[in-house]
Each structure stands twice: as C-alpha cells, then as structure tokens.
Amino acid sequence: MKNDIALIMALPSESKDLFEQAGITVHYSGIGKINAAFTAFDVIQKTGCKTILNLGSAGSSHFNAHELVEVKTFVQRDMDVSPLGFEVGVTPMDEHYPEAIDLDSYFTHLSQGICGTGDSFETGQPKVPCNLVDMEGYALAKVCKKLDVRLISVKYISDGANDTAHLDWEENLLLGATKLLKLYQSI
Known part of the structure; x- marks a missing residue:
C-alpha cells in the first residue's frame, strides 16, 4: 500500500527530521487551508497517489495529550456566514461538500x-461541534x-x-513525531 500513498504534514517541525532520516518522503504544505489545498492538489497531480496520509499535530480539550487520534470527520470551524442565515461551518452554495x-477509518x-x-491557532471552544482542532485538514479532505x-x-x-497551547505545542513535537513515525512504519 505504501507505493500508492503520499505523506503530507504541515511543517518540518512536526516531523523533527525523523521521517527523512528513515528515508520517507514528506510533502510539507505550510500552515493553513490555502497552503494545504494547493499542496494536496499538487501532490496528487505529480505523484498520481491513490491515498494521501496526513500526519500532524492538533489541539484538544477532549482527548488526552500525547494521544494519536484518527480523524473520522472534518468540519470548518472558521466558516461563518451566519449573518446571511447559514449555520456556522456551512459553506454557502457549495452543493457537494457544504459542511x-x-x-x-483505517487505524481501527x-x-x-x-x-x-x-486559519487560526485555536485556544478556546470552537463555534462548531468538534473534539480536536487543526489548521489544514478540512482543505486536504475537500481536495481529496x-x-x-x-x-x-x-x-x-x-x-x-487552551491558553497554554502555544507553549505545549512546541514542547511536545518531538514525542509526537516519534509516535507518528512508528504509526507510519506499521502500515
């Protein structure tokens, strides 16, 4: 299966060079939905992959710190056209993937x-129901x-x-990269 997979992560700091040291090609998107969408499209066009594997970090007040969580559903926490009568998280006039x-599932x-x-570093409760937050995933999902x-x-x-998220994120990246590499190698 690995021959048909392209790996996308947001930043080199999320891999801590562990993937490259293991001979694994990583495509880095940069931060945010626009960068992620462009990278996903570009990688799919250039590699012809059948699967994109997105590994990275996320914040959560629901799951335990240092836990690996497979995303079952992506929503947009910053799509807010509620003044025009749409629910927060709904993209108006998008007939295919409005919400x-x-x-x-892969990792059962x-x-x-x-x-x-x-497109913000979340430190509070999002406006849409979700139990973890990131800055790239929905865009990757939509392109895919x-x-x-x-x-x-x-x-x-x-x-x-929460209010210490920016400190915790940086401090925990090496442990996260180690766990994500081990998971990748289990495929």
Whole structure:
C-alpha cells in the first residue's frame, strides 16, 4: 500500500527530521487551508497517489495529550456566514461538500475524532461541534474528495487548545513525531 500513498504534514517541525532520516518522503504544505489545498492538489497531480496520509499535530480539550487520534470527520470551524442565515461551518452554495467531510477509518485501534479546521491557532471552544482542532485538514479532505483520492488523517494531540497551547505545542513535537513515525512504519 505504501507505493500508492503520499505523506503530507504541515511543517518540518512536526516531523523533527525523523521521517527523512528513515528515508520517507514528506510533502510539507505550510500552515493553513490555502497552503494545504494547493499542496494536496499538487501532490496528487505529480505523484498520481491513490491515498494521501496526513500526519500532524492538533489541539484538544477532549482527548488526552500525547494521544494519536484518527480523524473520522472534518468540519470548518472558521466558516461563518451566519449573518446571511447559514449555520456556522456551512459553506454557502457549495452543493457537494457544504459542511462535514467524512473519512473512512483505517487505524481501527485509534480513537476517532471530529476535527475542526480553521486559519487560526485555536485556544478556546470552537463555534462548531468538534473534539480536536487543526489548521489544514478540512482543505486536504475537500481536495481529496473532489479528486477521488482517499485521505487518512492521524493527529498527535500536542496541546489542550487552551491558553497554554502555544507553549505545549512546541514542547511536545518531538514525542509526537516519534509516535507518528512508528504509526507510519506499521502500515
């Protein structure tokens, strides 16, 4: 299966060079939904992969710190057109994927979560129901759905998405990279 998989992570700091040292190609998207969407499209076009594996960090006040969580559903936590009568998280006039994007499970031994993606570093309670937060996943999911490519996404819970999240995130990245590499090698 690894021959048909392209690995996307947001930042080199999330891999701590462990993947490269193990001879694994990582495509880094950069931070945010626009960078993630562009990278996913580019990687799919250039590699012809059938699956994108997204590994990275996420914040959560629901899951335990240092836990690996497979994303079952992505939602947009920063799509807010409520002044025009739409629910928060709904993309108006998008007939294919206006709200949540569901993924098929792959790692059945991991907890599963609903990830709220947004172009902000979340330190509070998102406006949409979700139990972990990131900054790239929904965009990856939407590109993959539109191009009929499978997306598997696993997040290392690096912080509690609270007022110390920025400190915890940086401190926990090496442990997260180690756990994510071990998971990748189990495929």
